[in-house]
Amino acid sequence: MSGAITAVASVAVSAYSAYSSKQAAGDQKDAAQKAREQAKQRTAAAxxxxxxxxxxxxxxxxxxxxxxKASEERANRARQRSANASGSSSGARQMAKAGTGSTMLTGPQGVEQDKLNLGKKSLLGE
Known part of the structure; x- marks a missing residue:
């Protein structure tokens, strides 16, 4: 009978070993599943x-x-320039004193004096 008891004990140990290894495999699967879920959560958070x-x-x-843009606009407003009317008029007066005036149409050389005479020597052109 001792052989029968040894055989039964051997079967019981084998069954327990199979059960515990199956249990361990299930626990490993659960742990791996939890690790995958945690990795997904970390990835989503990242x-x-x-x-x-x-x-x-x-x-x-x-x-x-x-x-x-606001800084540039402020700088542009601060830098606005107005026409220097007095400077341009004084320059025109000085050129007029020299004899011939110039305009944008005539240029800096002005108009030749002989072209200003209309052929008559009087002030009214007659």
Missing amino acids: EKQATAMEQQAVQAERAATQRS
Whole structure:
């Protein structure tokens, strides 16, 4: 009978060993599944964070562009120039004193004196 008891004990140990190895394999599967889910969650969180960072970069770039444009507009307003009427009129007076005046139509050399005479020597042209 001792052989029968040894055989039964051997079968029981084998059954327990199979059961425990099956249990361990199931536990490993569960652990692997949990690890995959955690990896997916980390990936999703990283993608969400990357998207948020990209949006912040775009907003920062827009804000910088707006600040630059506003600064340029302020500089342009500060730098506005007006016509120097007195300077241009004094220059024209000085040229008129020299004899011939110039306009944009005649250029800096002005009009020749003989072309100003209409052929008559009187003031009225007769």
